[in-house]
Amino acid sequence: MSEMVLSIRGLEKSYVAGAGRLNVLRGVDLDLSPGEIVGLIGPSGSGKSSLLHAAGLLEHPDAGRITVLGLDCTDLPDRDRTRVRLATIGFVYQFHHLLPEFSALDNVALPLMIAGQSKAAARQRADELLKELGLGERMGHQPAQLSGGEQQRVAVARALANSPRLLLADEPTGNLDPSTSNAVFENLYELARRTGVAALVATHNLELARHMDRVFALRDGHLEEQFRP
Numbered sequence: 001m002s003e004m005v006l007s008i009r010g011l012e013k014s015y016v017a018g019a020g021r022l023n024v025l026r027g028v029d030l031d032l033s034p035g036e037i038v039g040l041i042g043p044s045g046s047g048k049s050s051l052l053h054a055a056g057l058l059e060h061p062d063a064g065r066i067t068v069l070g071l072d073c074t075d076l077p078d079r080d081r082t083r084v085r086l087a088t089i090g091f092v093y094q095f096h097h098l099l100p101e102f103s104a105l106d107n108v109a110l111p112l113m114i115a116g117q118s119k120a121a122a123r124q125r126a127d128e129l130l131k132e133l134g135l136g137e138r139m140g141h142q143p144a145q146l147s148g149g150e151q152q153r154v155a156v157a158r159a160l161a162n163s164p165r166l167l168l169a170d171e172p173t174g175n176l177d178p179s180t181s182n183a184v185f186e187n188l189y190e191l192a193r194r195t196g197v198a199a200l201v202a203t204h205n206l207e208l209a210r211h212m213d214r215v216f217a218l219r220d221g222h223l224e225e226q227f228r229p
């Protein structure tokens with residue numbers, strides 16, 4: 001049996017809210033296998049982003065364990081958590097967060113160079129990814145010269161540039177019109193399938209969620225499996 005890419009047990013997270021505390025995660029359990037694409041649905045404020053941030057080692061949970069590729073990362077010092085994150089995890093957000101002064105090509109190549117690849121190798125990898133996403137004629141453009149859908153495709157390419165084993169996407173098409181949203185999701189889905197990455201995708205779009213292997217809803221801090229397409 002393949003080793004789980006992500007394993008979460010008993011995850012709890014709360015925040016100070018007014019005079020009390022808001023419990024957004026109450027003992028969440030979740031496993032992601034290699035190549036599996038899992039949807040995460042729920043209203044705003046239900047804890048989807050908190051779960052993704054904890055899974056991506058960006059925030060410390062109040063309780064519970066987070067294991068990535070067999071390594072228990074829960075109590076790792078921040079330096080080691082950063083190392084695991086850079087080597088293993090890719091992120092796509094609702095807003096692309098591209099660097100405005102860089103071309104699409106260099107926005108994708110930059111994380112590869114930070115990871116130690118030569119500029120030539122990084123740009124070659126970026127070139128390949130952007131062409132796969134239909135941006136072969138647009139890779140020399142800066143973000144402001146690209147449409148919203150094109151910007152988000154660049155963000156997808158950047159997230160997958162380092163060949164992560166785990167992809168975490170937080171409303172990756174939430175800022176796009178329905179037609180563009182469907183096209184970008186299809187690109188994300190197909191590229192994730194080809195690369196074999198395990199993906200956890202938070203979305204409000206139930207139609208998109210139905211294309212995934214499993215779908216969970218966050219309700220009252222708990223995960224409830226909704227359906228398997």
